[in-house]
Amino acid sequence: MPTFRPALAAALLLAGTGAAVYARGNPMVGGAAMYANKTIVQNAVNSHDHTTLVAAVQAAGLVDTLNSAGPFTVFAPTNAAFAKLPAGTVDTLVRPENKAQLTGILTYHVVAGRMTSADIARAIRAGHGHATLTTVQGEPLTAMMAGGRLVLTDAHGGTSMVTTKDVMQSNGVIHVVDTVLMP
Known part of the structure; x- marks a missing residue:
């Protein structure tokens, strides 16, 4: 498995929209087919719903990492x-002086x-309703089910719902989320 650079998480933001539509077996995310034989980055750059994520991944220097063999699970x-x-948070974060953040x-x-x-879901059942996922950043996310949907809770108690699950990539899987998670 490759070593992770801090900018790896940016690629997570590159994947699809909240609703997946399947065309010839390939889920549609952000108006583009997501091909299982392409990498996270190769697919994400085509999603109209992930332009901010793609820009962030580029600004963080994570493109090469997310194009590597992985595998990765990206929310x-x-x-x-x-x-x-x-307002202004994204513009501030993509400045070179804020690359580490x-x-x-x-x-x-x-x-x-x-x-x-x-x-x-298996990890959630094994954890009696909660699963702790260790991120590449090093801090945990908590996963649980609510109303039949996968919910992630960040380090500050903020929640994000998985809106599209299991978008398979050659180097991992993407789950589209509706809220940015904060370490």
Whole structure:
């Protein structure tokens, strides 16, 4: 497995929209087909719903990492998720002087290995309703089910709902989320 650079988490934000539509077996995310034989980055750059994530991944220098063999599990916030942040936050984070902070946020959306929604659900059952996922950033995310949907809780108690699950990539899996998670 490759070593992780702090900017790895940025790639998480590159994946699809909140609703997956399947065309010829490939889920549609952000108006683009997501191909299982392409990497996280190769697919994410085509999603119209992940332009902010892609820009953040580029600013953090995580493109090469997210194009590597992985595997990675990425919880990818949409543009709408980034829009929930206080005004000016994204513009501030993508400045070169804030690269370390941006990298920390992005890598907080990445877990080493390929964890499908079924894998996460098994971990939740084994944990009696909660599973702790260790992010590439180093801090934990808590996963649980609420109303039949996968919910992630960050270090500050903020929650994010998985809106599209199991978007398979050649180097991992993407789960689209509706809120940016904060370490």
